[in-house]
Amino acid sequence: MQTDIDPRSLIGRKAFDRNGTKIGTIDEVYLDDATGEPEWAAVRTGLFSRDAFVPLEPSKMVGEGLHIPYDRKLIKDAPDFGVGRHLSPEQELQLYHHYRLDISSPASDPVSSPGSGDKDFGKIAGSDD
Numbered sequence: 001m002q003t004d005i006d007p008r009s010l011i012g013r014k015a016f017d018r019n020g021t022k023i024g025t026i027d028e029v030y031l032d033d034a035t036g037e038p039e040w041a042a043v044r045t046g047l048f049s050r051d052a053f054v055p056l057e058p059s060k061m062v063g064e065g066l067h068i069p070y071d072r073k074l075i076k077d078a079p080d081f082g083v084g085r086h087l088s089p090e091q092e093l094q095l096y097h098h099y100r101l102d103i104s105s106p107a108s109d110p111v112s113s114p115g116s117g118d119k120d121f122g123k124i125a126g127s128d129d
Contacts, residue, residue, distance in 0.1 A: 007031065007038040014065040015043045015054065017072040026066060027051050028083050040095065041066065042083045045076055052078045053087075053095050070099065 007029040015023045023043055028051075030040040041059075042051035052075050059068045068075060079094045081087060087095070096103040 010041060010066065015041070016065050016067045017075060018069045019071070020067070021072050023052070023068070023072055023075055024049070029056070030087060040087065043075070050080050051083045052076055053081065054078070055095070055099055055101060
C-alpha cells in the first residue's frame with residue numbers, strides 16, 4: 001500500500017467498496033513478512049458477521065476511510081481464516097486468487113517449495129511475533 005500512514009492507525013477506520021458503500025470497520029492489518037509492508041486488512045463486515053480479508057494494494061485512503069476497489073459481494077465472499085494469527089502461504093494464495101491479484105511477486109512465492117506451508121506470512125501490525 002503506497003501511503004505514509006502507520007498501518008496501526010488503519011485499525012478502527014471504516015472500509016468502503018468500489019461504489020462507496022460501507023463494508024465495515026478495519027479490525028487488523030497484516031504485514032508481509034518479507035518486506036514489512038502492509039498487505040492485507042481484516043474488515044469486520046457487521047455486528048455479528050465475520051472478518052473479510054481485503055488487499056491493501058490497490059486500495060486507497062480517501063479522507064478517513066479505506067476505499068477497496070472491489071464489489072461488496074466479492075469482499076464478503078472472501079475466504080474466512082479468522083483473525084489474530086499469521087496467514088499461511090496457502091491462505092494468502094487463496095486470497096490472491098479470490099481477488100485475481102498478480103501472485104508473481106518475487107518477495108514471496110508461497111508455492112515455490114515443498115514444506116513451505118509452515119512458514120508464517122502476514123504478521124499482524126504492532127505484534128512482536
